Amino acid sequence: MIINKITITDFGVYGGKNEFDFKTTPEKTVILCGGKNGAGKTTLFESIMLCFYGKDFDDSGREKEYNDKILRSFHRNLSEHTVCEESSISIEFDISFDGKIQEYQITRTWQNNEGKIDEFLSVKKSDAKSNNFQELDVSIPNAKSWKDQHRFEEMDSIDKSDWQQFINQLIPRGIAKLFFFDGEKIQSIADDNNENKYIQSSFDTLLGLDIVHQLQKDLGHFLSTISKTQIKSSPTPKQKGRNSTLEQLLNNAPNELDAYLKFYTRDQLLSELSIEDLEPLLSTHEKLEKDIQEKDTICKKLKMTLTNVQNELLLTKEKFQKIGGGYYKKHEDMEQTKENISSKIAVTEKEIRDLCSTELPFCLISKQMQEIKNQLESDQKIIHLNYEQEIIEKQCNKISSVLNSESFLPEISQDFKKSIDAELVKILKNELKNNDSIQSTFFNLSQLQMEQILTLIENAKTSTIDRIHELTNSYNVQKNALEKIDLVRKIRPDVDEIKSIMDEMENTTTKKGKLETELDELELKLSQRKTQLGILNARIRSCLNLKKDHDKSTSSEKIAYSVLEVLDDYSQLLRKEKITTLEENVLKGLGILLHKKDFVHKVTIDKYTFEVTLYNAKGDEITKNMLSKGELQIYATALVWGLAKTSGRTLPFMIDTPLARLDVEHREKLVESFFPRTSQQTIILSTNSEIDFEYYKKLEPFISKSYVIEYDDSKGKTRIRDGYFGKNEGEMAVEVL
Template sequence: MKFLELVLENFGPYVGRQTINLSPDREEQSYPIILVGGMNGGGKTTLMDAIRLALYGSRAQCSTRGSLSYPEFLSQCVNRHTPPNDSTRVELLFEHLQYDRRVEYRIVRYWKRSPKEGKDTLGILEGDWKDETLAQNWDEYIENLLPLGISSLFLFDGEQVKELAELEAPPPMVVDAIQSLLGLELAERLAVDLDILMARKRKEMASAKELSEIEEIEQRLEQSHLEQQAVKQEIEDLQELFRVAKLRETEAFERFISEGGKIAGERAKLDQQLADTHKKAQDIREALCEVAGGVLPLVLIQPLLEEAIAQGDRELRALSAKMAQGAIQERDRRLLDRLQQMDLGADSLAQVQAFLEAENQALNAEIAQTEEAWLEADAATLDRLRFILNHQLQAQVQSTTMLLNDLDDQEGQIESLDRQISTAASPEIYEQLQAEVRKTQAESARIEAALEEKNRRLRELETTLEATKKELANYGKQNLTRQNLRHLLDSAEKVQQTLKLFKQKLTLKKLNKLEVQVTECFRYLLHKSDLVHRIMIDAGNFSLTLYDPQGQFVPKHRLSAGEKQLLAIAFLWGLARVSGRQLPVAIDTPLGRLDSSHRQNLVERYFPSASHQVILLSTDTEIGKTEVATLREQEAIAREYLLKYDAKHRQTTVEAGYFW
């Protein structure tokens, strides 16, 4: 099956007649993706609703219908600028194989603002010829081609994937669709048909009294069935109300956080933290003052003190030289006298005398070059000053640096706490925000309690139904004595047991195939290939259980939000592959909360392979420049459209091309 063309005329924000070519075939080649871009509120979801409405009419599960009746919904879909006498129109052209030949059908639905008889007018065209018979039996025909029950698995949006990702087990509507898609409802339908046949035979062959009793039991059975359906509908309604209530509760809590409610609730704690931090900062300042009362200020004149030490050393050396000069001269005189007594000879004595004079002249020159002493510091004072510079002063500089760093940290914390406290809501606003949170929480709790009560009632009804069926079966055994009826009832019971066993084995066989496909799809989409090795599906509620390569259970809460969405998409993809149906896939807002790596995997691996035709309805932030470039490089896009929304006139027009 392929969608070839969608025509909208005065539908929703689309004024006038606008045509979108959806064919994946271009230039005699097939490309799977039809890319439709649009901003939020620009009409993307309306396109999806138009496809559903064209296919299913009053049974369509459109996003904006809610609790509206079908006439009210049709009136709501009429563009606000449509003249009173003009019609609103939705057309969907598609092709599929019928008896090994390709046929094209155009579904046409049109109506006015106040639809005649509360419904639209349906026409089915095969080529250019109108098929009245097919139009009258369209609901039965489309159920064989694309059943309504499974349409949500092929025409879905990001919110549906998000909801499916968060649930432990699929909702009842999805479970029914899965059973229909896997062919599991056939055995159930046969069992129901068999119950009807048995009831009919009992009526044919029972006495008047027996017939009356059987009819009374069947009435109770029918009443229980009706009440069961009503309770199921109430449960679905309550589940939707609960979803909305939880959404409002989340929004109220987020508003409570963003508008300073949480900080206002923690104001006393923050004030105490601020006071403690101020005290720590003051203690550090006092410690700095204490350090500054020691030798630390000398660091300001450290070069000058080093020059003073050098000057003192020079003065001490000059003083030592002056003190030694007299003693040296006296020694030289005694040495010369001694040498004269030894009669060394005039030449040798002259040489020694010349050497001593040269040494004395050098010493005199050194003393002459020394500056005049002005520091007059002794050696002990210089040693003390040298110890202060080399040891005490360095230690105090390091200590001061650490104190200053601590002070910076404390002042940073003070600034941060001041900012937090400044954003706190006022007491009046805090009370309002807190009251809103409590109100939404109470509403969620009330709906949840009502939902639990309805589920309990549903379980009671199921027990009653089983007991009534057993009573009806036992009645037939005890009171209907004819051999042919007994044979029929016994055979029917055996067939029912066989059907039950058949359904169990069929379910296991289908689920085994589905588990393989879902595991393969999930590992293909996930960039962490070692996270999950196998996925098992519960035969009762179709919940998923994950196991790692070592066979250990992987709790679902360990997955990130993006990984949960990929798991939901892998589930839908695996279902489509197991079903064997060649159906188009349409996805509204497909990339949700996915991070860049998961988004890239989905763009590269899922979209081009999800089906032979994939209609993507996306904003500019979901499929952006990088993603659309990737799809173009893969030659996966057949056509690109952009929904241009005029906010002033609240109208949307369809143009060729994407955002970039």
């Protein structure tokens, strides 16, 4: 089966008509739909099962819950404040039927009839001549022969009342749900360690044995009705002895039914069964079926009660939040937050004061500060020249004394030295006269003071003003946060009321826990009863076989006995064969998905309990607690994939949020090895935090089409566009989970 197109009209967040073209090629088998949380991925995920199976789209099958769901799903036009009166989902798909590829269109439409749902189903088949879809009906055009007429009636002439049955036969729901799985289902299987229950609930449907079981039950009822009239009421001596054993069990067993079950289902009694055992076996069978029915009814009531308690707990939590319970619980955190903010405000205030008392005033007169800087630099030059003058005056006599000494250039005459001295003194005095014209300093400041002022002027840049703006903005934010905390503390709710609601929440949580425990125990007992029923059926069949050999049966009975034997053999052989296939497929899936090479070497599944056991290459068992969280999710994914593969059906895989809890290595395995090769069509619904730029590039060669599902806040509806977020690394933002 290949899904060609999905059309969602005014359903959920999808306002108006929205079309997804999902056609793929053998080389490009992946359809990638990206969307953030709340954009409509879950609605798209559920739309296929809703369109195909209506109220039976999930396992609950409750009419009221289904109607409420559809009522909530009518699109709401936020701009006009109206709710649509009609919604629909349509699917076009190719499926191999009678050796040919046929294309069908299934459309399910819902209308709001004053709070009640009117549902309409349409099944159409593509007509090659007109290239249009034509509705299936009861007309039979020009049948040439009875055989042709019969084939046409079977294929195309289906009354409207049988359309849903036609869909169920075409695509059985029990098989279809194996191919549509989300991260939540995988997480549930991985966390709850209930994979055996999941396999058990899917296996017989997967094999088509649910129909076989119904036939066996009908045949058993037919034979038991006949047998009850033929069995003699008087017990044989052997039966009397067995009755004494039964009486002992009745005295010791907790109830009569458990006594009968313990007696009639013991393996060692199998060879001792006689025809006389049939009547009490049938009686026990009737009691057991009644007990199963009663426990099943109690289970359903407990589930409803549990749902009500969960809703009650949710309402109590909402009430707790509304009256400020969250603030009450976080009171100490708020006190610490207030202290931290107060400390930050103090630091910010000090920095603002420091800037205002030092650099800020100078920033306001930058032109004048430049003039002061120039004058200070001029004063520094004047001081420097004055220092030079003092040095020359002090050293002038010393220079003359050195020049006139006998030790200085003794070969030169003394008169010549005196002339040199006179000329040199003359030059220096002329220089000193020039220096006398230099003005005195403008500021009467020391050299150190001038250096400090120049440093201050240099630091007083425009960046100081920017820093002041930044600090004042930060101060306002901190101050507002502090005021909010003070306000919340002032309106802190009444402690007694808070504690009352907390007690109510605790009581409801305890009640919920007790209900869950009671439900688990009851489901376990129910499962045991069903197992006992299977064993009891085997005992009854053994007695029926004895009776068949003992009495002369009618031809109808003989046929019924033969059919029962064939069905039993068929079921056992098929289970054995398919469990072996399932073990191989699960092992193959683990080999593809796990990043540890040859970590799991063998997989076994118990044919009675469906318990899965993993082994390493040494033959040692790998228990579930030895697996990491990511490996558990990979294990659950391989299990679901293995079941789907074992069904032998070629249906599309649709996977919602597949990578949420996986580490990098397992994500790469899924992207590189699993998604491209898992099916002839794989539809992935992902956020950009799962299939990011890196994984998109690895998956791109296998992508036939990609879409982005975006919720438009301004219009209050989801829109679809081609592509996948940004195709450049910088554009593909990663969400923080």
